[in-house]
Amino acid sequence: MEAKPVPVDDAVLEMRDLYVGYYRDLNILQGLNVIARRNRITAVLGANGVGKSTALKAASGFLRPNSGDILLENESILAVPPHRRILKGLAYIPQQPGIFKDMSVEENLELGGWTFRRDRKQVRGKMEANYERFPVLRDKRKQVTGELSGGQQRMVEIGRTLMTEPKMLLVDEPTAGLSRMLSEEVYEMLSHLTTREGLTILLVDQEIRHALKIADHVYVLELGRNKYEGPVSDFEDLEKAFWVA
Numbered sequence: 001m002e003a004k005p006v007p008v009d010d011a012v013l014e015m016r017d018l019y020v021g022y023y024r025d026l027n028i029l030q031g032l033n034v035i036a037r038r039n040r041i042t043a044v045l046g047a048n049g050v051g052k053s054t055a056l057k058a059a060s061g062f063l064r065p066n067s068g069d070i071l072l073e074n075e076s077i078l079a080v081p082p083h084r085r086i087l088k089g090l091a092y093i094p095q096q097p098g099i100f101k102d103m104s105v106e107e108n109l110e111l112g113g114w115t116f117r118r119d120r121k122q123v124r125g126k127m128e129a130n131y132e133r134f135p136v137l138r139d140k141r142k143q144v145t146g147e148l149s150g151g152q153q154r155m156v157e158i159g160r161t162l163m164t165e166p167k168m169l170l171v172d173e174p175t176a177g178l179s180r181m182l183s184e185e186v187y188e189m190l191s192h193l194t195t196r197e198g199l200t201i202l203l204v205d206q207e208i209r210h211a212l213k214i215a216d217h218v219y220v221l222e223l224g225r226n227k228y229e230g231p232v233s234d235f236e237d238l239e240k241a242f243w244v245a
Contacts, residue, residue, distance in 0.1 A: 010038045011074070012168045012200040013059060013090070018068035020051075020058045027066060028054045030224040036168060036202040041194050043203045043215035043232075051224040052204040053095065056170045059202070060092035061085050073167075087115070089167030095176050099157050101146030105137050108145050108156050112163030123163075130159040134189075151182035158189060168200035169193070175207055183207065187214050 008014065013036040021027040028051045036042040044052050057063040059070055061082035069076055072090055080088065099108050109130055113123045131138035134155045140148060145156055154174065161169065174190065175183035191214040193199045205211040212218065218235050220228040228234075 008035055008037070008074075011035050012038050012072065013202060014069075014071040014074075015055060015059060016069045016071070018055070018058060018070070019066045020054055020063055020068075021066065022063070024066055028224050029058070029065075031226075032068075032221070032224065033226055034202070034219055036200055037217065038200050039194060039198050040216040041190065041201045041203055041214050042217045042219070043205060043211040044219045044221060045205060045208055045211060046221035046227075048206070050221040052221060053172050054224075056092065056094075056172050056202070056204055059170055060090065062092075086164055086166070089165075090170065091161045091164060091166035091168070092170045093157060093161055093172065093174065095173040097153060097157060099145050099153055099160070101144070101153075103145060104142050105145055105148070105156055106141040109137075109141075109160050109163065112160035115164065126163045126165075130162065133162070134159055149182065150178045151185045154178070154182075154186050155189065158193075162193075166199070168202065171201060171203045173205060173207075174203070175205075175210070183210060187211075190214060 015032055015034045018029050018032040019027045020029040032051065032055060034044060034055065044055060046052055054063065058065055061080065065078065070078055072088055077085055077088065109127055110123060113126055116122050136152060137155055137159065145153060171190065175186050178186065187210045190201060190203065194201055203211060203215065212232055212235055215232045218230060218232055219226060
């Protein structure tokens with residue numbers, strides 16, 4: 001009888017021996033193993049096309065693995081559809097912004113509370129928490145979101161996601177298309193969500209220098225497989241990570 005994998009006590013999300021592709025006979029991920037531990041930022045790094053975003057799509061439920069397993073707090077979620085994974089505390093922030101640019105900041109944030117929209121007290125409480133988290137959004141709450149800076153639009157998107165009080169965030173290329181200054185602002189936001197609010201974050205990124213500044217644990221992928229893994233201190237010599245990016 002095959003032995004069952006031993007649960008990892010502080011794991012929030014686990015991807016075990018994942019084979020995933022957009023076609024059943026062509027796997028982009030080939031035996032991927034990743035653990036995102038509680039109250040930490042785990043970074044998945046690597047060059048274009050190695051499967052970083054594919055891993056997040058599988059974790060969020062938008063791609064079904066051909067084999068392997070995905071566990072949320074030691075419970076398999078393979079059969080759980082994406083909207084149910086949100087209710088279980090797993091939130092996904094894709095690389096391409098998903099905000100409604102013709103709507104106000106306040107309207108975008110309210111959409112994050114759609115599942116409990118009839119509880120106006122709860123909606124107001126979550127909105128207020130976001131305004132305390134991102135004070136600039138309070139001043140701009142009636143402004144059309146498309147008029148905001150790229151960094152502020154990311155704040156709106158993150159804030160909307162946090163309306164559901166997720167246990168962990170899956171974040172794909174959070175600073176794609178942003179200037180260096182705005183990028184630093186976004187990374188600082190993500191770091192604060194872990195250090196101040198205790199969220200667990202699985203971050204996929206090509207901005208290796210920035211990711212290593214905020215990450216606790218790092219995975220480097222090559223051709224859909226694990227190549228390196230370890231605490232961020234193992235990657236202080238950045239050349240080891242850069243040559244694969």
